[in-house]
Amino acid sequence: MNFHVIGVNHNSAPLEVRERLAVSESQLPDAIRSLVQLPGVDEGMVLSTCNRVEVLTSTKQGADLRRFLGEYFRLSADALNGHIYEFQQREAVRHIFRVAASLDSMVVGEPQILGQVKEAYAVARGLGAVHSSLEALLSRAFAVAKRVRSETAIGGFSVSIASVAVQLAEKIFGSLDNKTVYLVGAGEMAELAARHLVAHGAKDVIISNRTHARAVELAESFGGRTVPFDQLYETADHADIILTSTGAAEPIFRREHGERLLKGRRNRPVFFIDIAVPRNVHPDVNRLDGIFVYDVDDLKAVASDNSAERRKEAERAEKIIELEVDRFALRMKSLAVVPTILSLQEYCETIRQAEIDRIRGRLGSITPEQEAAIEAMTRGIINKLLHTPITTLKSSTDHPEAATIHEMIRRIFNLNSKPKE
Amino acid sequence: MLPLFWLRVALSLYGVGLLYALASFVGGRKVLTRITLPAVGLGMVFQFVSLVENAMSNETWTPTSMHGMESLLAFVLMVFFFVIYARYRATSPGLAVFPLVFWLTFSASSYAEPTEPSAPLFVSAQWIYIHVALILIGYSALFFSFIASILYLIQERNLKSKAGMSGIWSRLPALATIDEIGFKTLIWGFPFMTLGLISGSIVAEARFGSKYFADPKILLSVAMWVVYMVLLYTRWSAGWRGRRAAYLATFAFGAAVLAWAANNFSQTHRFIAP
Numbered sequence: 001m002n003f004h005v006i007g008v009n010h011n012s013a014p015l016e017v018r019e020r021l022a023v024s025e026s027q028l029p030d031a032i033r034s035l036v037q038l039p040g041v042d043e044g045m046v047l048s049t050c051n052r053v054e055v056l057t058s059t060k061q062g063a064d065l066r067r068f069l070g071e072y073f074r075l076s077a078d079a080l081n082g083h084i085y086e087f088q089q090r091e092a093v094r095h096i097f098r099v100a101a102s103l104d105s106m107v108v109g110e111p112q113i114l115g116q117v118k119e120a121y122a123v124a125r126g127l128g129a130v131h132s133s134l135e136a137l138l139s140r141a142f143a144v145a146k147r148v149r150s151e152t153a154i155g156g157f158s159v160s161i162a163s164v165a166v167q168l169a170e171k172i173f174g175s176l177d178n179k180t181v182y183l184v185g186a187g188e189m190a191e192l193a194a195r196h197l198v199a200h201g202a203k204d205v206i207i208s209n210r211t212h213a214r215a216v217e218l219a220e221s222f223g224g225r226t227v228p229f230d231q232l233y234e235t236a237d238h239a240d241i242i243l244t245s246t247g248a249a250e251p252i253f254r255r256e257h258g259e260r261l262l263k264g265r266r267n268r269p270v271f272f273i274d275i276a277v278p279r280n281v282h283p284d285v286n287r288l289d290g291i292f293v294y295d296v297d298d299l300k301a302v303a304s305d306n307s308a309e310r311r312k313e314a315e316r317a318e319k320i321i322e323l324e325v326d327r328f329a330l331r332m333k334s335l336a337v338v339p340t341i342l343s344l345q346e347y348c349e350t351i352r353q354a355e356i357d358r359i360r361g362r363l364g365s366i367t368p369e370q371e372a373a374i375e376a377m378t379r380g381i382i383n384k385l386l387h388t389p390i391t392t393l394k395s396s397t398d399h400p401e402a403a404t405i406h407e408m409i410r411r412i413f414n415l416n417s418k419p420k421e
Numbered sequence: 422m423l424p425l426f427w428l429r430v431a432l433s434l435y436g437v438g439l440l441y442a443l444a445s446f447v448g449g450r451k452v453l454t455r456i457t458l459p460a461v462g463l464g465m466v467f468q469f470v471s472l473v474e475n476a477m478s479n480e481t482w483t484p485t486s487m488h489g490m491e492s493l494l495a496f497v498l499m500v501f502f503f504v505i506y507a508r509y510r511a512t513s514p515g516l517a518v519f520p521l522v523f524w525l526t527f528s529a530s531s532y533a534e535p536t537e538p539s540a541p542l543f544v545s546a547q548w549i550y551i552h553v554a555l556i557l558i559g560y561s562a563l564f565f566s567f568i569a570s571i572l573y574l575i576q577e578r579n580l581k582s583k584a585g586m587s588g589i590w591s592r593l594p595a596l597a598t599i600d601e602i603g604f605k606t607l608i609w610g611f612p613f614m615t616l617g618l619i620s621g622s623i624v625a626e627a628r629f630g631s632k633y634f635a636d637p638k639i640l641l642s643v644a645m646w647v648v649y650m651v652l653l654y655t656r657w658s659a660g661w662r663g664r665r666a667a668y669l670a671t672f673a674f675g676a677a678v679l680a681w682a683a684n685n686f687s688q689t690h691r692f693i694a695p
Contacts, residue, residue: 171580174595266660269596286581289663298583 003092003137006065006084007047007054010106013083015297019278021073023048024247028123034072036129038063043134045124047099049116050189050277050296051106056096058133062088093137094325100141101148103317106300108310109154110161112189114145136335137328144324151320154313161189161296162196164303165273169197169241172271172292176201182239183207184232185246186218189275193243198222206239208232210246233257237264243273244280251282258285273299333397337406341390343415348382389413424478427471428492428530434464435495435526438519445516458512461519465499468526472496490553492529495522497561505565505602511594514602517568548624555617560677562610563649567674569603570667577663600662603670607653618646638683645676 008018023031023046035044035055040063047054055065066084070077087095098104102113121138124130130138148154166176173179179202183190186209194205205224208231209215215226227235232252236242237260244252253261253272261270272293274281279295286293294302356378366374389409396405410416437460441453472492502518505511576593593599625639652669655661661669 168580170595171576172596174597174601267662268660269662289577289665292580294583301583 002059002062002089003056003096003133004059004062004065004086004088005054005056005092005095006069006086007052008080008083008085009052009054009104010297010300012085015277015279015295017079017083018051018053020075020079021048021053021069022277023053028120029127031072032124032127032129035068036127038065038068040064043124043130043132045120045130045134045138047117047120049113050275051300052099052104054099056092056134058137090325090329093328094321096137096141097144097321097324097328098318100145101317101321102145102154103148103314103321106161106296106303108314111149112192114142115188117145118142133332136332140324140328140331144321147324148317148320152313152317154310154317161275161299161303162193164299165193165243165294166196166200168273168292168294168299168302169271170200172269173240178203179240180204180206180238182236182242183209183215183218183224184242184244184252184280185209185276186211186214187245190243190245191218193273193275194222197241197243202241204238206235208235233260237261239270240268241271241273243275245275246280247276248280249278251278251280253281253285255282255284255288258288258291262288262290275299330398333402334394337393337397340406340410340415341393344386344389344409344413347413347415348386352378352382424471424475425530427467427474428526431464431467431471432523432526432530434460434467435519435523437461438464438515439523442516442519454512457515457519458506461499461515461522462503464526465496465503468492468496468499488529490557491525493553494557494560495525495529497557498522498525498564501561501565501606505606509594509598509602511598511602513572513593513599514565514568517571518565521564548620552617552620552624555613555620557617559610559614559617560681562606562613563645563670563674563677565606566603566610566652567670569599569606570670573599573603573663574667603666604656607649607656611649611653614646614649618642638680641676641680641683645673645680648673648676 008021010018013021028046028048031046032044035041035046035057038044038057040059040061041057042059044055044057047056055069057063057065065086066077066080069075069080069084095104100114100117102109102111105113117138121130125135169176169179176197179197181194181197181202181204183194183205186207194202198205205219205222206227207215207219207222207224208227208229209218210229212226212228218224219226236253236257242253246252258270267290269290269292272281272285272291274293274295277296281293281295283293283295285291356374392405393409396402399405437453437457441457444453472489475489475492498518499522502514505514572593573596576596576599579593580596594602621642648669652666652673655669656666
């Protein structure tokens, strides 16, 4: 088997490219189904967050994932060139571990990514697109992420997108006391950011969401109020901070909306935090005097002001990842010998059964105790004979000639020929 | 001359402020940060001493020369700076105030005072005293409002360019704080400026009759006052900030500087009467 990952993230591709590759929640099952139908792909999953779109597969002989991306998203090879990264095998394992452990995140150590990976995994698993190898890889990745979180202080630096947003809001408004936050879209990320803003003094929270029930639910937990989505523009000028996170394909706020907003607010500043990909706020809005628009990439740039201590913790985390990659590779190799061990045992068991059947007639009537003794003796012989080949197979997984030893044993016992039936 | 000596002491202390402002633009102001405020504060005290001694030797509180006026304006600017600092903990206005104060004090101290102890005053000295005090406070307020609008522009650009939390402008106060400083100084300055102009008119009316109005200094002052009012009005009614407010403030400030400079060619407004 072969792990293969291809994708774009906040480092490799600008927002414009990521926007075109973003897979919405409703689109996700379709994307996964198309992926596993690709020739050569055994298992597959798709991870799409604000900062990354990744396709992870397990294949036998490899598959043309680049072509898949191009065809599925109707993008030319040129549009993707230079923006895509691709990892195989060990590198792919390392990459997935790093992503899950939030080492590849825009804001290193931010906690949301693990939940997002888990969600993507759950969707793919629900569709039967993840079952054996990827299952093993992902469950290991979750364990590694947990280990990194508990053994390093990387998550302790709460410099998440949310706290960067708070810092910026304070640069604009001085203090957040009595400020009003407007949530447009009510995803988890938006909720988190809103909680940060409220914890720093923001007073009112207004929530507008396409699915009104979700807005109501969130409003209850904040003590905020809801506004039907179709009244968004009429009510937006109440807000000092507008946090957008909807899955809309086109910007919700364009220049004319910004102008209207400023008029309604008598030119008091507005801070847009746009964490949606594709963006909910058109870049032109930032050109208006008194409106400040920060999208995910901008927040990243602000957040990347890393402290030395954070780098040190990141290095420790990378070491853990390296160890875990080694361990996982070893485990995958020992998994590879499992079928051989099983067929070896099966092969000997068939012989044993056949021999017992053959001599049974000659033995005449025997007592159950005698029969049990014969069973025990033949089993004992087989186990003793197989002991060395099996332990050799198991212990040689990290031997440079592991593959040769493996193949040799298969040939000696004639395990490669198809069972006769 | 003792007043001049104290003024020169003040000047050297203001020099620290000037260095601080200059160092800010090259990035290294760490060491200066701690000593600047005490230094300029002390400078302000010596300037006050100089002003008092000068007034006592001239037997009037009203500055009797351009240089006396410069020194008084520098002092009022420093008072403004410290009031704003006490309220907002903002040192950024110092970047503009310190060089100006230094320059004003330098100019005031670099010429030997033409000793004219009893410049002939034609109108009641009290009126002139009130006029000068009001106008200087108005000028200072306008200057601070002007600085604030420039800082607002810089901070706005800074936030819009997404430069982040580093760089030389990262220590500017929050946008809302700068805005408040600008607006409050504008509001506080306006009555002073208005009353200052009115008191000036009363003095001039009594001295020259109605023809005083055709003087360039008077016209410039009135123009400045009108821009000042427009500035207040647009801010108050439409909430103008940022670029538009900065243009207006620049314009008003430019008019104020010209009005100040107009002493040199004004017929009616001289510190030492013709």
